[in-house]
Amino acid sequence: MVLLKVEKLKKWFPMKKGIFGKTFYVRAVENVSFELEKGEAVSLVGESGSGKTTLGKTILRLYEPTDGRIFFDGKDITSLSNKELMWYRRQTGIVQQDPYGSLAPHFTIYKILEEPLIIHGVSKEERREKIFSILNEIRLPPEEFAFKYPHMLSGGQLQRVAIARAMILDPKLIVADEPVSMLDASVRVEILNLFAELQRKHDMSVIYITHDLSTTRYFSEKIFIMYAGHIVERAPTKEMLNNPLHPYTRALFNAIPDPDPENRLRMREVPPGEPPSLVNPPPGCRFKPRCPIATSKCDEEPPEYEVSPGHFVKCWYPK
Numbered sequence: 001m002v003l004l005k006v007e008k009l010k011k012w013f014p015m016k017k018g019i020f021g022k023t024f025y026v027r028a029v030e031n032v033s034f035e036l037e038k039g040e041a042v043s044l045v046g047e048s049g050s051g052k053t054t055l056g057k058t059i060l061r062l063y064e065p066t067d068g069r070i071f072f073d074g075k076d077i078t079s080l081s082n083k084e085l086m087w088y089r090r091q092t093g094i095v096q097q098d099p100y101g102s103l104a105p106h107f108t109i110y111k112i113l114e115e116p117l118i119i120h121g122v123s124k125e126e127r128r129e130k131i132f133s134i135l136n137e138i139r140l141p142p143e144e145f146a147f148k149y150p151h152m153l154s155g156g157q158l159q160r161v162a163i164a165r166a167m168i169l170d171p172k173l174i175v176a177d178e179p180v181s182m183l184d185a186s187v188r189v190e191i192l193n194l195f196a197e198l199q200r201k202h203d204m205s206v207i208y209i210t211h212d213l214s215t216t217r218y219f220s221e222k223i224f225i226m227y228a229g230h231i232v233e234r235a236p237t238k239e240m241l242n243n244p245l246h247p248y249t250r251a252l253f254n255a256i257p258d259p260d261p262e263n264r265l266r267m268r269e270v271p272p273g274e275p276p277s278l279v280n281p282p283p284g285c286r287f288k289p290r291c292p293i294a295t296s297k298c299d300e301e302p303p304e305y306e307v308s309p310g311h312f313v314k315c316w317y318p319k
């Protein structure tokens, strides 16, 4: 069952040069389309500035889409009244990169988890039950942790609280934006394992945003590759690892040849050159200036070709 359907989504940020200056636009997300099944987890991979966070926040309606449509559970949520937006907030959650910045420092862990429940009118008794149950699920015993303040917890423990807060209203979709990139390497695996376990147990859909290919195996049903505001390739993980087709993905995966596709996850080398400016991106394919196989045809935006079931490549020369 399709939970989320995104059609030609676009997010441009208007910017002004000087006080009376002309408005120009940062074209952060452009013509992005995909579907996400209920309970499905996908990894959205891309270099810094490729538009991953903007895409995630636009899907959650934390940003207003500039164009395109978003459907959630069959309902068009592209433009919503405040009441409907409240409903959507309950269906979705976000885990951000920085657990120190995203949790109110003067609230106890209990209060941090209670706040969304109060906003959504959950009774006092039910709130207590839910908070204790979720603290057990994230393996922070409530007797020990409920009444502590954020500064008393480690980064890993705080990020577990952030995951609990995102999950407290039983959402169907969570966007996890680089949830472990600010944590010590030693706790990253533990947090990703726990999060993946919760995702499966609660049958949540997850969009896992990362610049680190090696961590995609935790949320690995599909991989989407983002480059300069476009999703240039998306495919089931195995297919993507065995048969990357977009020149950008190939450059990412094949920097060092290895017969074992699993090992490709460990390699990450950005092709020479720089991503284009999103204020003035090249017309057509945004990878053209760095692409070894580009032709004049690439001045036109390529369509997405479905080269095998579920494997889409946004390139004029997908083979």
Ligand SMILES: Nc1ncnc2c1ncn2[C@@H]1O[C@H](COP(=O)(O)OP(=O)(O)OP(=O)(O)O)[C@@H](O)[C@H]1O
Binding pocket: 013, 026, 028, 046, 047, 048, 049, 050, 051, 052, 053, 054, 055, 211, 278
């Ligand atoms: N609120 C904003 N106003 C103006 N420009 C923005 C805003 N948010 C993001 N951008 C720009 O949009 C582009 C995409 O940024 P975004 O944060 O979505 O990328 P990202 O892939 O998540 O990068 P990172 O991994 O560094 O967070 C960048 O050029 C960024 O400067």
